[in-house]
Amino acid sequence: FVYQLMQTYNVQKEFFLGLTGTTIKNLGIGTIKNTKVKAPKEKEEQQKIAAFLGAVDEKIAQLQKKKDLLEDYKKGCMQKLFSQELRFKDDNGNAFPDWDTVPLNKLAGRTTLKNKDCKIVRVLTNSATKGVVSQTDYFDHEIANQTNIGGYYVVDIDSFVYNPRVSSSAPVGPIKRNKQEKGIMSPLYTVFKFKCGNIDFYEQYFESAFWHSYMHSVSNIGARHDRMNISTEDFLSLPLPLPNPEEQEKIANFLLAIDDKVALVTAELAHAKTFKKGLLQQMFV
Secondary structure, three states, X not given: OHHHHOOOHHHHHHHHHOEEOOOOOEEXXXXXXXXXXXXXXXXXXXXXXXXXXXXHHHHHHHHHHHHHHHHHHHHHHHHHHHOOOOOOEOOOOOEOOOOEEEEXXXXXXXXXXXXXXXXXXXXXXXXXXXXXXXXXXXXXXXXXXXXXXXXOEEEOOOOEEEOOEOEOOEOOOOEEEOOOOOEEEOOOOEEEEEOOOOHHHHHHHHOOOOOHHHHHHHOOOOOXXXXXXXXXXXXXXXXXXXXXXXXXXXXXXXXXXXXXXHHHHHHHHHHHHHHHHHHHHHHOO
16 A cells, blocks of 8 residues: 555655755655655555555556567567568468568668758657657657758658667667658658558568668768768668568568557556556545
């Protein structure tokens, strides 16, 4: 019961207000001792509340585990599919032809159209975890200077964007597909659009690590530690797999079906957490 009580907004607010220090924040034992809380006097009621909220916590834990297992399953499938250890067959049960390998510039073209008239004001950013999103939504405010957006690249729906900034979740920088709406993006990013090939297939391929070794091989030595330094020519020479179009579609549909399951469980998890938050607010007002 005390554990659940410590998670309530009122208690967390009191703890936050009691923080001291500048670089490293500290919560003194005195603040903890003097924090006033509302609690049932009867231990039996405390136990009932704790048991009920504990059951909600168990549901949240189960959903989180299910989400983690699905994501791990997808990673394993991607490893086998893109290494061709696992192959689909055509509708007649026959094997598809061997895959070809072609440079990115054979399948896609770079987009360099600039927002010269400044008519487009929706500024996008490319996040390793959230994909291509509105800069305002990601940072809670605009980073771009509205007087300089004339030099930004126009990003259409289904265009892909490479962000050279590296992170733990994107060790060579992420390549993400714009599924939001038409917008503009800083020229620090590389924008390209497929002319042929299944874009769902290539979106899934860019979620894998199979293209990372090439990026490391062409990255210039002496670059900033948090950013890949790759020429446009080298980037557009990125070798990509080229399976039969029908096999591309089968692979994409299979992986997208897993994504749908992950999205469903993620929504259930978010709902359960919101439900728990609401319970805490109602029970401990």
